[in-house]
Amino acid sequence: MSVRILALVGSLRAGSHNRQLAEAAVKLAPEGAEVVLYEGLADVPFYNEDIDVEGGVPAAAAALREAARGADAFLFFSPEYNGTIPAVLKNAIDWLSRPYGAGAFGGKPVAVVGTAFGQYGGVWAQDDTRKAVGIAGGKVIEDIKLSIPGSVTRFAETHPVDDAEVAAQLTEVVARLHGNVGEAAAA
Numbered sequence: 001m002s003v004r005i006l007a008l009v010g011s012l013r014a015g016s017h018n019r020q021l022a023e024a025a026v027k028l029a030p031e032g033a034e035v036v037l038y039e040g041l042a043d044v045p046f047y048n049e050d051i052d053v054e055g056g057v058p059a060a061a062a063a064l065r066e067a068a069r070g071a072d073a074f075l076f077f078s079p080e081y082n083g084t085i086p087a088v089l090k091n092a093i094d095w096l097s098r099p100y101g102a103g104a105f106g107g108k109p110v111a112v113v114g115t116a117f118g119q120y121g122g123v124w125a126q127d128d129t130r131k132a133v134g135i136a137g138g139k140v141i142e143d144i145k146l147s148i149p150g151s152v153t154r155f156a157e158t159h160p161v162d163d164a165e166v167a168a169q170l171t172e173v174v175a176r177l178h179g180n181v182g183e184a185a186a187a
Protein backbone atom coordinates (compact mmCIF):
# COMPACT_ATOMS: atom_id res chain seq x y z
CA MET A 1 0.00 0.00 0.00
CA SER A 2 1.34 3.40 -0.98
CA VAL A 3 2.13 5.97 1.70
CA ARG A 4 0.11 9.12 1.13
CA ILE A 5 1.89 12.42 1.84
CA LEU A 6 -0.35 15.48 1.77
CA ALA A 7 1.42 18.60 0.48
CA LEU A 8 0.14 21.94 1.79
CA VAL A 9 1.45 25.10 0.12
CA GLY A 10 1.49 28.50 1.83
CA SER A 11 1.21 30.60 -1.31
CA LEU A 12 -1.92 30.93 -3.40
CA ARG A 13 -0.46 32.66 -6.43
CA ALA A 14 -0.50 30.73 -9.69
CA GLY A 15 3.23 31.12 -10.29
CA SER A 16 4.22 30.28 -6.71
CA HIS A 17 7.70 28.86 -6.41
CA ASN A 18 6.60 26.95 -3.32
CA ARG A 19 3.84 25.40 -5.37
CA GLN A 20 6.46 24.49 -7.96
CA LEU A 21 8.52 22.85 -5.22
CA ALA A 22 5.46 20.83 -4.26
CA GLU A 23 4.91 19.87 -7.91
CA ALA A 24 8.51 18.69 -8.00
CA ALA A 25 7.96 16.62 -4.85
CA VAL A 26 4.94 14.98 -6.52
CA LYS A 27 7.17 13.92 -9.40
CA LEU A 28 10.13 12.88 -7.25
CA ALA A 29 8.25 10.73 -4.74
CA PRO A 30 9.98 7.37 -4.30
CA GLU A 31 8.41 3.98 -5.00
CA GLY A 32 5.80 3.28 -2.37
CA ALA A 33 5.01 6.93 -1.65
CA GLU A 34 2.56 9.32 -3.25
CA VAL A 35 2.69 13.10 -2.72
CA VAL A 36 -0.73 14.70 -3.18
CA LEU A 37 -0.87 18.47 -3.67
CA TYR A 38 -3.86 19.87 -1.79
CA GLU A 39 -5.70 22.33 -4.02
CA GLY A 40 -8.45 23.75 -1.83
CA LEU A 41 -6.73 26.05 0.67
CA ALA A 42 -7.91 29.30 -0.97
CA ASP A 43 -11.52 28.36 -0.23
CA VAL A 44 -11.10 27.64 3.47
CA PRO A 45 -12.65 30.47 5.53
CA PHE A 46 -10.82 31.95 8.51
CA TYR A 47 -11.06 29.66 11.48
CA ASN A 48 -13.96 30.61 13.73
CA GLU A 49 -15.16 28.53 16.67
CA ASP A 50 -18.72 29.70 16.05
CA ILE A 51 -18.86 27.81 12.75
CA ASP A 52 -16.76 24.85 13.88
CA VAL A 53 -19.84 23.09 15.23
CA GLU A 54 -21.75 20.02 14.08
CA GLY A 55 -23.64 20.90 10.93
CA GLY A 56 -21.85 24.26 10.61
CA VAL A 57 -18.38 23.39 9.35
CA PRO A 58 -17.89 24.96 5.89
CA ALA A 59 -17.49 22.42 3.10
CA ALA A 60 -13.97 23.60 2.25
CA ALA A 61 -12.81 23.14 5.84
CA ALA A 62 -14.48 19.73 6.08
CA ALA A 63 -12.78 18.68 2.83
CA LEU A 64 -9.41 19.76 4.20
CA ARG A 65 -9.97 17.72 7.35
CA GLU A 66 -11.01 14.70 5.33
CA ALA A 67 -7.92 14.93 3.12
CA ALA A 68 -5.75 15.22 6.23
CA ARG A 69 -7.37 12.23 7.89
CA GLY A 70 -6.66 10.19 4.76
CA ALA A 71 -2.96 11.15 4.78
CA ASP A 72 -0.11 9.23 6.40
CA ALA A 73 2.19 12.27 6.60
CA PHE A 74 2.31 15.97 5.77
CA LEU A 75 4.77 18.05 3.80
CA PHE A 76 4.44 21.81 4.20
CA PHE A 77 5.88 24.25 1.67
CA SER A 78 6.09 27.70 3.19
CA PRO A 79 7.32 31.01 1.87
CA GLU A 80 7.93 33.76 4.40
CA TYR A 81 5.56 36.69 4.76
CA ASN A 82 6.88 39.50 6.93
CA GLY A 83 9.12 37.22 8.87
CA THR A 84 6.65 34.47 9.58
CA ILE A 85 4.13 31.91 8.30
CA PRO A 86 1.61 33.07 5.64
CA ALA A 87 -1.95 33.32 6.94
CA VAL A 88 -3.31 30.70 4.55
CA LEU A 89 -1.08 28.03 6.04
CA LYS A 90 -1.70 29.06 9.64
CA ASN A 91 -5.43 29.00 8.95
CA ALA A 92 -5.19 25.44 7.60
CA ILE A 93 -3.24 24.38 10.70
CA ASP A 94 -5.89 25.94 12.95
CA TRP A 95 -8.70 24.01 11.24
CA LEU A 96 -6.69 20.79 11.41
CA SER A 97 -5.93 21.31 15.10
CA ARG A 98 -9.55 20.94 16.17
CA PRO A 99 -11.45 19.22 17.77
CA TYR A 100 -8.91 19.76 20.53
CA GLY A 101 -7.03 16.54 21.22
CA ALA A 102 -8.61 14.82 18.21
CA GLY A 103 -7.37 16.95 15.33
CA ALA A 104 -6.47 15.60 11.91
CA PHE A 105 -2.69 15.65 12.39
CA GLY A 106 -3.11 12.75 14.80
CA GLY A 107 0.59 12.42 15.65
CA LYS A 108 1.49 11.72 12.03
CA PRO A 109 4.91 12.76 10.69
CA VAL A 110 5.26 16.32 9.37
CA ALA A 111 8.13 17.96 7.52
CA VAL A 112 8.40 21.63 6.60
CA VAL A 113 10.42 23.05 3.71
CA GLY A 114 10.15 26.06 1.45
CA THR A 115 11.66 28.87 -0.53
CA ALA A 116 11.57 32.64 -0.10
CA PHE A 117 13.26 35.59 -1.69
CA GLY A 118 15.38 36.50 1.34
CA GLN A 119 18.87 35.17 1.95
CA TYR A 120 17.72 32.63 4.54
CA GLY A 121 15.01 31.06 2.35
CA GLY A 122 12.16 31.71 4.77
CA VAL A 123 13.66 29.89 7.73
CA TRP A 124 11.64 31.95 10.25
CA ALA A 125 8.37 31.00 8.55
CA GLN A 126 9.36 27.35 8.35
CA ASP A 127 10.42 27.32 12.02
CA ASP A 128 7.12 28.96 13.00
CA THR A 129 5.25 26.38 10.92
CA ARG A 130 7.05 23.56 12.76
CA LYS A 131 6.14 25.16 16.08
CA ALA A 132 2.44 25.56 15.20
CA VAL A 133 2.03 22.11 13.64
CA GLY A 134 3.71 20.50 16.64
CA ILE A 135 1.32 22.23 19.01
CA ALA A 136 -1.56 21.27 16.68
CA GLY A 137 -0.79 17.55 17.05
CA GLY A 138 1.67 16.69 14.30
CA LYS A 139 4.87 14.75 14.88
CA VAL A 140 7.32 17.28 13.48
CA ILE A 141 10.48 15.76 12.05
CA GLU A 142 12.73 18.58 13.20
CA ASP A 143 15.82 17.55 11.31
CA ILE A 144 14.21 17.50 7.88
CA LYS A 145 14.98 21.03 6.70
CA LEU A 146 15.22 22.71 3.33
CA SER A 147 15.11 26.51 3.03
CA ILE A 148 16.00 27.74 -0.43
CA PRO A 149 16.95 31.44 -0.69
CA GLY A 150 16.50 33.77 -3.66
CA SER A 151 13.28 32.14 -4.88
CA VAL A 152 12.44 34.85 -7.37
CA THR A 153 15.76 34.68 -9.18
CA ARG A 154 16.66 31.03 -8.71
CA PHE A 155 13.40 29.76 -10.16
CA ALA A 156 12.80 32.59 -12.66
CA GLU A 157 13.70 30.42 -15.63
CA THR A 158 14.05 26.97 -14.08
CA HIS A 159 11.33 24.87 -12.49
CA PRO A 160 12.65 23.29 -9.28
CA VAL A 161 12.27 19.81 -10.76
CA ASP A 162 14.84 20.79 -13.40
CA ASP A 163 17.27 22.24 -10.84
CA ALA A 164 19.51 19.27 -10.12
CA GLU A 165 20.58 20.38 -6.63
CA VAL A 166 17.03 21.17 -5.50
CA ALA A 167 15.63 18.01 -7.07
CA ALA A 168 18.19 15.93 -5.16
CA GLN A 169 17.42 17.73 -1.90
CA LEU A 170 13.67 17.31 -2.37
CA THR A 171 14.07 13.64 -3.22
CA GLU A 172 15.88 13.17 0.08
CA VAL A 173 13.22 15.15 2.00
CA VAL A 174 10.39 12.99 0.65
CA ALA A 175 12.34 9.76 1.16
CA ARG A 176 13.14 10.66 4.77
CA LEU A 177 9.55 11.67 5.51
CA HIS A 178 8.41 8.38 3.93
CA GLY A 179 10.89 6.55 6.16
CA ASN A 180 9.40 8.23 9.22
CA VAL A 181 5.96 6.90 8.32
CA GLY A 182 7.43 3.40 8.33
CA GLU A 183 9.08 4.00 11.71
CA ALA A 184 5.86 5.38 13.20
CA ALA A 185 3.93 2.31 11.97
CA ALA A 186 6.52 -0.09 13.37
CA ALA A 187 6.67 1.64 16.79
Ligand SMILES: Cc1cc2nc3c(=O)[nH]c(=O)nc-3n(C[C@H](O)[C@H](O)[C@H](O)COP(=O)(O)O)c2cc1C
Nearest residue numbers: 011016017018019079080081082083116117118151
Ligand atom coordinates in the same frame (compact mmCIF):
# COMPACT_ATOMS: atom_id res chain seq x y z
C1 LIG B 1 3.37 39.91 1.81
C2 LIG B 1 4.77 39.42 1.52
C3 LIG B 1 5.71 39.44 2.52
C4 LIG B 1 6.99 38.94 2.29
N1 LIG B 1 7.90 38.88 3.32
C5 LIG B 1 9.07 38.23 3.14
C6 LIG B 1 9.94 37.96 4.24
O1 LIG B 1 9.68 38.30 5.37
N2 LIG B 1 11.08 37.27 3.98
C7 LIG B 1 11.41 36.84 2.72
O2 LIG B 1 12.45 36.20 2.55
N3 LIG B 1 10.61 37.10 1.66
C8 LIG B 1 9.45 37.77 1.84
N4 LIG B 1 8.60 37.97 0.77
C9 LIG B 1 9.02 37.53 -0.57
C10 LIG B 1 8.67 36.08 -0.78
O3 LIG B 1 9.60 35.27 -0.08
C11 LIG B 1 8.73 35.68 -2.25
O4 LIG B 1 7.86 36.49 -2.99
C12 LIG B 1 8.39 34.21 -2.43
O5 LIG B 1 8.81 33.78 -3.69
C13 LIG B 1 6.92 33.99 -2.25
O6 LIG B 1 6.64 32.60 -2.38
P1 LIG B 1 5.88 32.02 -3.67
O7 LIG B 1 6.83 32.17 -4.84
O8 LIG B 1 5.66 30.60 -3.32
O9 LIG B 1 4.64 32.81 -3.87
C14 LIG B 1 7.34 38.47 0.99
C15 LIG B 1 6.36 38.50 -0.03
C16 LIG B 1 5.10 38.97 0.21
C17 LIG B 1 4.07 38.93 -0.88
